Amino acid sequence: MQVRRIRDTGRQWQWIFIALIPFIGALLLLWIVIGPSAESSQ
Template identity: 70%
Template sequence: MNWYVDVLKKYAVFSGRARRKEYWMFTLFSVIISIVLTILDNALDINFLAGLYALAVLLPSLAVGVRRLHDTGRTGWWLLIALIPFIGAIVLLVFFVSEGKPEVNEYGPNPKYAPAA
């Protein structure tokens, strides 16, 4: 759960690098929360909880996505490839599951080996 809080603490930090674990655990946790809120919305016959949560985590999701791309040595602008239907999402998925560059790159040191702050 610490990784989720770390991502939210860096909610607008688009610099640096993010490990695969940080990205995917944040994504998993966000999807679970969205499902629970959608079920709650339907049960209570309201339609704003899931949308409000999606809006609240939009910026942190973009930031951790950019940092994840930085870890693979790519610029954050690659997020825009998701705008290409189907193909873009597949390419972005491949980038997100790729191993990060083990060496220091232009975006900083490898977070896997960096000392904990």
């Protein structure tokens, strides 16, 4: 589910690995997940 949300914000799925960094990684991932979605070009 996290990967889907990260992709929805316009970032690549590899950003999920930022959560492996203790404390700061979790905060960054939270910031990415609650951020706005990217505009769709469809």
